[in-house]
Amino acid sequence: MRDKGLVWKKFLVIAATAFLLGLLPYMLQIITADAEAVDLGLAAERLLSRLAAFAREYVPHILAIYITATAAIIFLEERNPDRTILWLMTLAFLPVLGIILYVTLGPDMKRLKTRKLFRPLKSYPPSTKAWGHAPARVRKTSVLAYRNSSTDICEHCGVRLLVNGEETFRRIETALSKAERYINIEYFIFKDDRLGREIAGILTERSRAGVRVRMAVDGVGSRRIGRGLKKELERAGVEVRTFMPVSFPALRNGLNFRNHRKIVVVDGDIAFTGGLNVGTEYLGEGPLGPWRDTHAEFTGDAVRALNAIFLSDWEICSGQKLSADSPEFAPSRQETADGASGCLAQIVPGGSGQAWNSIEQIYFMMISESRERIWITTPYLVPSEAILEALKVAALAGIDVRLLIPAKCDHFLSFWAGNSNIEDLIRSGARVWRYKKGFVHAKTLLMDDAIGSVGTANLDNRSLQINFEVQAFIYDAGICADLAAQFLDDLDDAEECSLKSWEKRPLRHRLLESVGRLWSSQV
Numbered sequence: 001m002r003d004k005g006l007v008w009k010k011f012l013v014i015a016a017t018a019f020l021l022g023l024l025p026y027m028l029q030i031i032t033a034d035a036e037a038v039d040l041g042l043a044a045e046r047l048l049s050r051l052a053a054f055a056r057e058y059v060p061h062i063l064a065i066y067i068t069a070t071a072a073i074i075f076l077e078e079r080n081p082d083r084t085i086l087w088l089m090t091l092a093f094l095p096v097l098g099i100i101l102y103v104t105l106g107p108d109m110k111r112l113k114t115r116k117l118f119r120p121l122k123s124y125p126p127s128t129k130a131w132g133h134a135p136a137r138v139r140k141t142s143v144l145a146y147r148n149s150s151t152d153i154c155e156h157c158g159v160r161l162l163v164n165g166e167e168t169f170r171r172i173e174t175a176l177s178k179a180e181r182y183i184n185i186e187y188f189i190f191k192d193d194r195l196g197r198e199i200a201g202i203l204t205e206r207s208r209a210g211v212r213v214r215m216a217v218d219g220v221g222s223r224r225i226g227r228g229l230k231k232e233l234e235r236a237g238v239e240v241r242t243f244m245p246v247s248f249p250a251l252r253n254g255l256n257f258r259n260h261r262k263i264v265v266v267d268g269d270i271a272f273t274g275g276l277n278v279g280t281e282y283l284g285e286g287p288l289g290p291w292r293d294t295h296a297e298f299t300g301d302a303v304r305a306l307n308a309i310f311l312s313d314w315e316i317c318s319g320q321k322l323s324a325d326s327p328e329f330a331p332s333r334q335e336t337a338d339g340a341s342g343c344l345a346q347i348v349p350g351g352s353g354q355a356w357n358s359i360e361q362i363y364f365m366m367i368s369e370s371r372e373r374i375w376i377t378t379p380y381l382v383p384s385e386a387i388l389e390a391l392k393v394a395a396l397a398g399i400d401v402r403l404l405i406p407a408k409c410d411h412f413l414s415f416w417a418g419n420s421n422i423e424d425l426i427r428s429g430a431r432v433w434r435y436k437k438g439f440v441h442a443k444t445l446l447m448d449d450a451i452g453s454v455g456t457a458n459l460d461n462r463s464l465q466i467n468f469e470v471q472a473f474i475y476d477a478g479i480c481a482d483l484a485a486q487f488l489d490d491l492d493d494a495e496e497c498s499l500k501s502w503e504k505r506p507l508r509h510r511l512l513e514s515v516g517r518l519w520s521s522q523v
Contacts, residue, residue, distance in 0.1 A: 149358040154301035162295040165283040186216035189277035192226040204236035219245040241317035260467040268331035290438030305347035343476030351468030360464035373400035381418035382460035392428035407434035416516030437493035
């Protein structure tokens with residue numbers, strides 16, 4: 001089944017090529033007519049004059065055709081009315097640049113095609129021990145995760161929450177240093193700084209010791225990794241690949257779809273994911289000050305699930321199709337993380353290639369199914385209207401809805417777009433805190449004492465609808481208790497937004513919020 005969006009784009013490219021080829025004889029005629037002119041300056045002047053006349057007569061009509069065709073494609077492809085209006089406004093005010101931006105940053109054609117080919121799975125997953133052990137309280141959420149992303153429940157998972165950079169990278173570096181067979185590692189941001197060099201040093205040492213090391217980095221997020229560091233890694237035998245490298249030789253929209261995942265898998269025995277990238281700023285040494293983040297360490301079946309997601313990204317980067325069930329990736333030992341009891345979890349991928357906005361749908365289900373509380377920590381509060389409405393409805397229904405967001409700005413549009421949602425949330429009965437100690441970057445969601453979630457997905461449209469993400473949903477009361485305790489500790493370093501004080505915010509802030517809200521569908 002051919003993708004109509006791709007057909008339309010190919011049509012536009014073919015039409016432009018045909019037009020240029022048709023124009024070529026005309027241009028040759030102009031050049032030939034003046035070829036015998038004695039005065040080269042006069043010949044050039046005549047050529048420019050005729051080109052200008054041609055442009056005045058034909059270019060407006062050509063642009064009108066292309067703008068109309070692109071607008072029609074937007075109407076046919078785009079399901080989000082906010083994005084549709086935004087793109088049409090862009091075309092109206094930036095006719096030429098708007099077309100280029102749409103082709104480069106427009107909708108995810110791969111997801112549109114995948115959704116058209118999608119057929120619903122059975123209402124309930126195959127009969128396994130894991131599904132039999134799943135609490136009835138989380139049955140709807142776990143079935144949703146299975147049906148919208150084909151994600152099975154991971155049984156006997158060891159989960160250890162890691163708070164902030166020092167603890168996280170100490171555990172990661174220890175695990176990397178002990179690797180004996182393979183390391184699969186991918187990051188959105190991997191910087192060539194002190195921390196990046198430390199980890200790169202371990203990777204090169206392990207590679208020279210015979211460990212197979214595969215490393216994937218995002219083409220935009222890790223642009224600062226530097227050619228020097230990449231060459232050093234490659235000379236040591238590390239296989240380094242870039243996810244969707246940025247280039248403009250052809251019309252493509254891969255620029256807008258970034259890999260925001262952070263995954264480390266070692267020997268099939270231990271894996272990590274969460275909010276932390278590789279760079280000294282994630283240790284609190286950047287301009288935003290102390291960095292508050294949450295990562296998680298997994299053992300047991302969740303390791304295979306995270307490795308499977310890495311290998312799907314590796315196929316995009318390298319063209320190599322590898323199976324997580326291959327003996328190469330089998331665990332060498334079976335044990336849980338230190339201090340963590342076995343529990344059930346689902347590791348859910350989000351992004352291009354998924355038929356649905358899987359993580360966003362699970363968030364919606366968790367909010368809707370909550371009975372006592374929904375506690376969320378996110379650096380960006382720019383969710384879809386559906387998620388925002390679900391939060392307000394839950395708060396109005398008496399659910400304890402709390403959100404922790406940064407008080408400091410690291411991304412202009414995201415920050416102000418997020419602030420524009422605070423007043424409505426407070427009016428509905430939700431409570432919003434702004435973190436003051438430094439910058440909060442954790443991506444956690446807690447539903448009652450039944451489901452705790454940690455991963456890479458922010459509560460914004462880019463994470464939930466555009467980027468490649470991974471989020472762990474953990475069905476364990478102990479992990480929920482740990483997340484709740486950490487959330488309350490973080491509130492000690494935050495200030496609650498009261499409706500009275502928020503209504504008195506300066507007009508300048510309201511204007512900036514309006515600008516951010518206008519672009520909220522894209523940030």
